[in-house]
Amino acid sequence: MNIFLCLALGLLATATLCQGxxxxxxxxxxxxxxxxxxxxxxxxxxxxxxxxxxxxxxxxxxxxxxxxxxxxxQIPRYFGLPESCKVVVNKDCTHKLVNENDPDSVCVPRGAVG
Missing domain, CATH: 2.10.70.10 (Complement Module, domain 1)
Structure with a gap:
């Protein structure tokens, strides 16, 4: 039962990241x-x-x-990002999270406002 709860919460968090x-x-x-x-x-x-x-x-x-x-x-408003992480928006409105201090590390926000 806990597995289903974790899966549901994970899906909800992902949906929040995709909305603006x-x-x-x-x-x-x-x-x-x-x-x-x-x-x-x-x-x-x-x-x-x-x-x-x-x-x-x-x-x-x-x-x-x-x-x-x-x-x-089309761009979510992220919160809880480390200070070194920035949202880079391309001309075609695609975006990515970039760690300016360590390009090989992943920037993981706590969430996004949608």
Whole structure:
């Protein structure tokens, strides 16, 4: 029975590490017409149709919804990392934990905020 409990807790901890935080930005009025546009306008000024999804420059996966833009971070917020460990984010939004003092050692966080 203890084995199943340990396995379940381990799976829950892994799931927590894979999630990022989410947020919603309300749709904004078009300044020229004073009405809501037919889609969503992102931070760069690009218009996205309702239902379309994209990655923004901050590694958030966003989707245009009827009520606004819903985005979730693709990079977890780690906590409990040793000071020498840093999160390195690549241009394609992949990331890895790197120990700056000892590249051969593994950085293991206590968890992540998701």
């Amino acid at each position: 935080f989410c947020f919603v930005l309300p749709r904004v009025l078009d300044t020229t017409t004073g009405r809501l546009p037919n889609g969503c306008i992102d931070a760069e000024g690009t218009i996205h149709q309702i239902g379309n999804a994209w990655n923004d420059k901050d590694c958030n996966r966003c989707k245009c919804l009827k009520h606004g833009i819903g985005c979730c971070s």
